[in-house]
Amino acid sequence: MYNQMAKNEKEQQQPKQQEPSSPSKPVSSRPINITLPPRSFTETFLSSGPPGTSGFSPGPMTLLSGFFPGSDDCKSFSQLLSGTMASPNFKPADDKSPAGDFSRPGKLSMVPPSPMFTMPLGLSPVALPDSSGFGLFSPEGFGMIHQQALAQAAQTDSNMHVQQAPAMSSTQFLTFINNPAAHQQQQMVGSVTDSRVTVQEPSDFPRSYKRSESSSLAVDKPTDDGYNWRKYGQKQVKGSEFPRSYYKCTLPICPVKKKVERSLDGQVTEIIYKGQHNHEPPRPDKRGKDTGRINGSSNSQGDCEIATQFQSGNVRKMGDRKDQESSQATPEHVSGMSDYEEVSDTETGGQIDEDEPGPKRRTTEVRVTEPASSHKTVTESRIVVQTTSEVDLLDDGYRWRKYGQKVVKGNHYPRHRLLVLDRATISVAVKIGTRILFQFNIIVVHSFSRVWKGFVIENH
DNA sequence: AGCCTTTGACCAGCG
């Protein structure tokens, strides 16, 4: 039996030969025609700006600030997130919370409190264009890529082009996602205060950038999120076009693992974090980055510093694939749930789905999904948001159609599928409870008409 | 020498 299994497995692993991960292998070849399903969001989202504007984003903080009219304190994403994703214990704060006013109409609303938060591939803050002038959350390298994509988009007949100016880069997002866990842990341990929760983020970035710069070939490295990972396995998973790599946090005492799927060209298509780090990210020593001081006393000011660090980090070069991974990866959901409930498919339009087979053994995990080809012209606008509950289309004057919602097996929360139905710039805010977790804008450059798996995307 | 990746084998959950 095992022979057979091994045999099968072996066959399955054949593709891995092509995995661009091996440092010794040239990253050269671009995958040959990776046929991706018409998943649009993939390439979507990328810019931001006030609704109605196109391509000019106010930048993350600016955008965010809009949500926090009453807060003049320096707010870092960390701050924004600190109270939201943190833990299962999270309790919705009142609207007065620094997180912002979510009662505002037109904001994406995620109701139930939960540590889980999902973002569609395309929705990731991933490729943040530098255009906005906000270095914050806008890795240079990625920005370039993105810009190229934009240029391309402009020259093509793509139906739609989405620019994004989300609040953070995917890398940051990843970190950000990761941190909540850390935060959570910290809370559990009771060793840290809320204000400090996010302090770990900054430390993550420097390292990430460092790695990014140094390795142009090490495609197989796990995404840089500030922690060190050791690959302990790789396997071709059924239903997935790409091999999945398994990583463990190198710290023996740390139970965190993550699964990373990469397309043939090395881009991360999905990252699933499992567990929570019970330690702080290693210090990025070599670069003289000061990031270690996360533990000291922290306060709002500290968070401001963090934001600053993010900015500086973004200035750094991020040119290789690995960076792209980080920057492109789109957090799809953050789960802090330990009590997992399987819910069967339900609701509307579950038909379109990149449903993933439910993991057999599930624990807390954070999923980050990214389109295999995230830098292409957007031809469709589909957004999948996996949230703790409801996803409301922003009442921004543009048309959105919710075309589906589904509770994917293995996921605690339903995925909401949205279609952009109009030429528009859409601001989407993801929140948990009353706190904003993430915000991004989507600019639809071209309207389109298309039949999509049974749904007609109307042209307006 | 130490750490990491690779990779075939093995384990365990699930239908």
Place this chain on the structure above:
DNA sequence: TCGCTGGTCAAAGGC
């Protein structure tokens, strides 16, 4: 119970 499948182990080799 069996087969499938995802996840993990661990030896070997590379850096």
